[in-house]
Amino acid sequence: SPGRLQDKKLKITKFNCFAGRVLCHLDECGVEDINEAVEQAKTAFNIWGKMSGMERARTMIEAARIIESRREEIAQMEVINNGKSITEARLDVDSARLCIEYFAGLASTLSGQHVQLPGGSFAYTRREPLGVCAGIGAWNYPFQIAAWKSAPALACGNAMIFKPSPVTPVTAVLLAEIYAQAGVPQGLFNVVQGGQETGRILCQHPDIAKVSFTGSVPTGKKVSLYGIKPVTLELGGKSPVLIFSDCDLENAVRGALMANFLSQGQVCSNGTRVFVQKDILPEFVKEVVKRTKSIEIGDPLLETTRMGALVSRPHLDNVLSYVNQAKKEGADVLCGGEVFLPSDPKLKDGYYMSPCVLGNCTDEMTCVKEEIFGPVMSVLSFETEEEALHRANDTTLGLAAGVFTSDVRRAHRVVEHLKAGSCFINNYNITPVEVPFGGFKMSGIGRENGQVTVEYYSQLKTVFVEMGDVDSLF
Numbered sequence: 371s372p373g374r375l376q377d378k379k380l381k382i383t384k385f386n387c388f389a390g391r392v393l394c395h396l397d398e399c400g401v402e403d404i405n406e407a408v409e410q411a412k413t414a415f416n417i418w419g420k421m422s423g424m425e426r427a428r429t430m431i432e433a434a435r436i437i438e439s440r441r442e443e444i445a446q447m448e449v450i451n452n453g454k455s456i457t458e459a460r461l462d463v464d465s466a467r468l469c470i471e472y473f474a475g476l477a478s479t480l481s482g483q484h485v486q487l488p489g490g491s492f493a494y495t496r497r498e499p500l501g502v503c504a505g506i507g508a509w510n511y512p513f514q515i516a517a518w519k520s521a522p523a524l525a526c527g528n529a530m531i532f533k534p535s536p537v538t539p540v541t542a543v544l545l546a547e548i549y550a551q552a553g554v555p556q557g558l559f560n561v562v563q564g565g566q567e568t569g570r571i572l573c574q575h576p577d578i579a580k581v582s583f584t585g586s587v588p589t590g591k592k593v594s595l596y597g598i599k600p601v602t603l604e605l606g607g608k609s610p611v612l613i614f615s616d617c618d619l620e621n622a623v624r625g626a627l628m629a630n631f632l633s634q635g636q637v638c639s640n641g642t643r644v645f646v647q648k649d650i651l652p653e654f655v656k657e658v659v660k661r662t663k664s665i666e667i668g669d670p671l672l673e674t675t676r677m678g679a680l681v682s683r684p685h686l687d688n689v690l691s692y693v694n695q696a697k698k699e700g701a702d703v704l705c706g707g708e709v710f711l712p713s714d715p716k717l718k719d720g721y722y723m724s725p726c727v728l729g730n731c732t733d734e735m736t737c738v739k740e741e742i743f744g745p746v747m748s749v750l751s752f753e754t755e756e757e758a759l760h761r762a763n764d765t766t767l768g769l770a771a772g773v774f775t776s777d778v779r780r781a782h783r784v785v786e787h788l789k790a791g792s793c794f795i796n797n798y799n800i801t802p803v804e805v806p807f808g809g810f811k812m813s814g815i816g817r818e819n820g821q822v823t824v825e826y827y828s829q830l831k832t833v834f835v836e837m838g839d840v841d842s843l844f
């Protein structure tokens with residue numbers, strides 16, 4: 371009930387995903403903790419927000435340097451936190467560092483505009499920070515999400531209070547430690563732990579100037595109703611990949627695997643609806659199934675592992691139930707879709723499953739309509755470009771989309787008509803921090819990364835300067 375966190379502390383139990391054992395217990399933060407974090411953040415903001423962009427950049431670059439020096443330790447912690455392979459966790463740590471470096475570079479470029487007015491008068495605009503921002507994270511990229519939100523926030527002169535998902539509470543704390551070590555004012559980036567109630571209290575706090583949220587569509591809807599404050603919403607997807615028969619098939623197969631199986635399929639932008647032009651369908655399916663079967667599953671800390679464990683037992687059960695539902699609705703399970711038991715007995719209680727390819731799918735099937743958020747690819751066939759586009763866009767979501775073709779005119783024509791915020795031509799699921807990322811339709815509001823993100827973490831002030839006398843009508 372509302373306010374239940376005012377009196378007593380609830381415990382979060384965090385499990386180690388790949389061995390199924392209890393990793394740690396944490397107290398959920400309530401009203402008092404959040405008030406304290408906000409007070410500290412306000413004090414820190416009074417110092418940080420007044421610094422020049424160059425000064426902020428210097429501290430952020432130091433944070434990036436510390437991340438690089440602790441790369442392996444953070445990556446290992448992320449594996450334990452989330453269950454993904456060490457190879458992917460290292461890339462997440464790199465992406466976090468690059469994002470901090472990128473926005474440190476932008477910090478000194480924030481500027482306004484000068485507008486000449488009649489009679490020598492003029493106006494200018496100032497880009498000012500918002501104040502104390504809240505960041506709310508999902509569990510699939512815990513460290514990276516904390517960096518993608520805090521880097522632009524801090525570069526623009528704001529403070530941030532970040533709440534990681536209670537399913538993966540560990541690595542955001544490392545980021546707070548690193549910012550502190552780099553020399554940001556105390557409390558500039560703070561972490562509060564907890565679930566939905568903590569999230570609600572934080573977002574609704576009157577001194578929180580902005581909320582940047584990553585998570586599911588239903589939670590995003592709630593967050594958007596919390597009050598008149600700017601929100602960035604990075605929500606779910608059910609993205610299409612269109613594979614035309616004139617494509618380079620080898621690259622299309624690789625792209626389809628990257629679009630479905632990174633992070634055990636738990637990626638918001640995943641292209642889980644793979645539309646393949648009819649004449650290359652048999653060849654495509656044969657190759658995709660062969661490579662999916664050879665994905666190395668197991669201990670995510672091993673260098674050879676390509677797929678680790680899903681994030682929790684309930685989530686694994688949910689993904690498996692989608693595979694069962696697909697079977698009932700007439701899809702063919704071409705491979706995988708079952709609980710996977712690693713040979714190492716220490717891992718017997720981990721949350722593993724074999725990556726799954728579903729064939730013979732149709733647009734009405736649940737597996738084609740709903741975000742599964744696990745390693746399940748649905749393959750559909752199409753005949754014409756017009757048909758493929760119509761079916762690809764027939765969804766309320768619009769996070770990402772991909773097209774594989776060797777015809778340059780077709781590539782750009784298709785992308786122009788795809789209703790998605792992040793489109794890929796002849797590749798999939800790459801997210802350089804220099805380019806904006808975010809969704810159309812119910813997949814979200816606002817963008818992360820790229821120059822445009824500065825606009826989501828600052829506000830514009832217009833100043834009129836009169837050089838003559840006041841021309842009064844009274």
Ligand SMILES: NC(=O)c1ccc[n+]([C@@H]2O[C@H](COP(=O)([O-])OP(=O)(O)OC[C@H]3O[C@@H](n4cnc5c(N)ncnc54)[C@H](O)[C@@H]3O)[C@@H](O)[C@H]2O)c1
Nearest residue numbers: 507508509534535565566569570585586589604605606638
């Ligand atoms: N677009 C993107 O960039 C992106 C990235 C990663 C994940 N996602 C999406 O996230 C979803 C999976 O993540 P999840 O299961 O953690 O999502 P979720 O919506 O269940 O939770 C997300 C976060 O919101 C918090 N929360 C829950 N209720 C809240 C409330 N009422 N007020 C404030 N905060 C609240 C949670 O504790 C968690 O920290 C998927 O739908 C996925 O597509 C999107």
